[in-house]
Amino acid sequence: MSQFPVPDQAAATDLGAALRSVGYSEDALNRLLGEDAYSGDQDDAPVDERRLPDTPVATVVRAFFLQLPVSRSDAVRALGERGVQALTATGLAAVGEEVDPRVRILPIGNVLLASDGYSRDGDDPPDYVATYTPTARVLDSLTPRPKVERALDVGTGSGVHALLAARHARHVTATDVNPRALAYTQLNAALNGLANIECRQGSLFDPVDGETFDLITCNAPYVVSPERRWAYRDSGFHEDEVSARVVKAAGEHLAEGGFASLLVSWLAEDEDSPDERVLAWVEATGCSGWILPTQGSDPLDHAAEWNSHLAGDPQAFGEAVDEWEHYFERLGVRWVSEGAVLLHRRSNGRRAIRLDQVDEEDLDEAGDQIQRAFESWIPLSELGRPGRLLDARVSVAMPLLLERELEPQGTRVIDVEGRIELAAGMKQAVDATADAQEVIASLDGSLSLRAVIEATGDRLGLSDGELSQLESEVLDITHVLLEIGALEVKA
Numbered sequence: 001m002s003q004f005p006v007p008d009q010a011a012a013t014d015l016g017a018a019l020r021s022v023g024y025s026e027d028a029l030n031r032l033l034g035e036d037a038y039s040g041d042q043d044d045a046p047v048d049e050r051r052l053p054d055t056p057v058a059t060v061v062r063a064f065f066l067q068l069p070v071s072r073s074d075a076v077r078a079l080g081e082r083g084v085q086a087l088t089a090t091g092l093a094a095v096g097e098e099v100d101p102r103v104r105i106l107p108i109g110n111v112l113l114a115s116d117g118y119s120r121d122g123d124d125p126p127d128y129v130a131t132y133t134p135t136a137r138v139l140d141s142l143t144p145r146p147k148v149e150r151a152l153d154v155g156t157g158s159g160v161h162a163l164l165a166a167r168h169a170r171h172v173t174a175t176d177v178n179p180r181a182l183a184y185t186q187l188n189a190a191l192n193g194l195a196n197i198e199c200r201q202g203s204l205f206d207p208v209d210g211e212t213f214d215l216i217t218c219n220a221p222y223v224v225s226p227e228r229r230w231a232y233r234d235s236g237f238h239e240d241e242v243s244a245r246v247v248k249a250a251g252e253h254l255a256e257g258g259f260a261s262l263l264v265s266w267l268a269e270d271e272d273s274p275d276e277r278v279l280a281w282v283e284a285t286g287c288s289g290w291i292l293p294t295q296g297s298d299p300l301d302h303a304a305e306w307n308s309h310l311a312g313d314p315q316a317f318g319e320a321v322d323e324w325e326h327y328f329e330r331l332g333v334r335w336v337s338e339g340a341v342l343l344h345r346r347s348n349g350r351r352a353i354r355l356d357q358v359d360e361e362d363l364d365e366a367g368d369q370i371q372r373a374f375e376s377w378i379p380l381s382e383l384g385r386p387g388r389l390l391d392a393r394v395s396v397a398m399p400l401l402l403e404r405e406l407e408p409q410g411t412r413v414i415d416v417e418g419r420i421e422l423a424a425g426m427k428q429a430v431d432a433t434a435d436a437q438e439v440i441a442s443l444d445g446s447l448s449l450r451a452v453i454e455a456t457g458d459r460l461g462l463s464d465g466e467l468s469q470l471e472s473e474v475l476d477i478t479h480v481l482l483e484i485g486a487l488e489v490k491a
């Protein structure tokens with residue numbers, strides 16, 4: 001195990017205070033390096049460095065965002081003598097004439113997150129602790145954030161989901177098998193002045209046996225592979241067993257009213273029915289579940305993607321892909337899916353399971369959408385006949401984008417296609433004619449759905465037949481938009 005980080009709480013607290021007082025934040029990064037700062041990699045650092053002025057905050061960006069050495073005098077000017085001493089005490093940098101950073105520290109929202117430095121791909125050690133990765137961002141976006149008593153983050157890594165939960169949970173437990181991950185989590189808690197995060201070492205849910213939580217997050221080491229190379233990637237479990245265990249245990253540890261947001265993967269023998277296993281896992285939890293596949297691939301693409309670090313060495317790449325393909329062949333697996341499983345435990349009302357594809361590249365913060373969606377499943381299941389929804393007062397609950405495609409036909413212009421897209425959150429879309437869009441756009445919760453449809457019909461001069469067609473279309477669309485949290489039923 002590397003000698004850093006050292007989770008010296010007093011030193012990390014000093015360092016956090018110094019970083020904040022120099023103004024190190026997402027805003028400062030965007031101002032100094034532009035909106036794309038976070039998508040750069042180590043190759044971009046020398047160019048990014050040239051954009052930086054000679055100011056104290058730019059020194060911090062140079063050292064801990066770009067992971068480049070700075071002079072000791074510049075570091076003292078930016079962080080003060082105590083801040084520089086804290087770097088030595090925590091092991092986050094080698095301090096001599098120069099300050100040579102061993103780690104990166106990224107501002108993520110209001111959180112400062114220290115982790116191992118830029119990845120060296122195949123040369124990363126087995127206990128490498130990654131920063132705020134694209135999958136960490138997906139899990140962050142898909143986590144509901146109500147005020148809760150107890151939260152749990154399993155496989156915490158740098159601790160990012162524990163830190164984010166610590167802002168709205170009274171107490172957070174963070175688990176990992178990797179002691180370096182837990183050292184980073186403890187250090188990061190102090191860096192952010194948080195005293196409500198408890199770290200426990202152990203596999204999956206073993207360290208929290210018999211306990212329940214109001215919020216559970218887990219970005220699982222879900223990559224199905226024949227290898228055991230990196231703690232963050234390979235769980236060492238067979239097939240997709242780590243994911244099955246995470247879903248099952250999350251259900252068991254979820255308190256009444258609680259939410260779980262889990263990133264997992266699942267296998268299928270048949271590309272045309274890719275989700276049977278995950279559906280069965282969720283069904284067995286007894287919770288309501290929302291399954292959100294983000295990608296699916298055949299074993300070859302899966303093997304190529306997860307061995308891309310070998311792309312510069314065709315022989316090693318070929319051997320690895322062969323080994324992975326043989327593993328999947330032996331398992332009889334033809335399709336691998338990755339995505340999120342969201343669980344909600346509610347003992348009153350009927351439970352439901354829904355599945356929607358989401359585009360992980362086009363995902364905004366969706367926590368409120370998720371809470372609203374689960375909230376509406378109970379009244380929807382209790383309504384019985386869909387027609388009873390006509391008596392409910394419904395309102396638009398999040399930004400919507402209404403799209404119409406028009407085509408000239410003779411002397412007229414006709415609607416050929418239309419859809420309603422969520423302009424925030426998970427950005428799903430449903431087909432909707434222009435007339436149905438009119439109805440949805442008028443839903444402010446003041447009138448029943450029936451009254452809004454009738455008023456729209458009057459305004460558009462619809463015949464009885466056209467009105468009943470509109471009613472049936474609006475009922476279907478309203479049902480879906482309620483289920484995905486874009487609309488809400490008013491009490």
Ligand SMILES: C[S@@+](CC[C@H](N)C(=O)[O-])C[C@H]1O[C@@H](n2cnc3c(N)ncnc32)[C@H](O)[C@@H]1O
Nearest residue numbers: 136155156157176177178203204219221231232
């Ligand atoms: C994909 S990383 C996620 C890290 C972090 N939560 C995030 O979202 O950035 C998976 C994490 O699970 C940890 N891990 C691997 N096997 C584990 C196990 N059996 N039990 C608990 N954690 C495990 C790894 O050390 C790593 O920190």
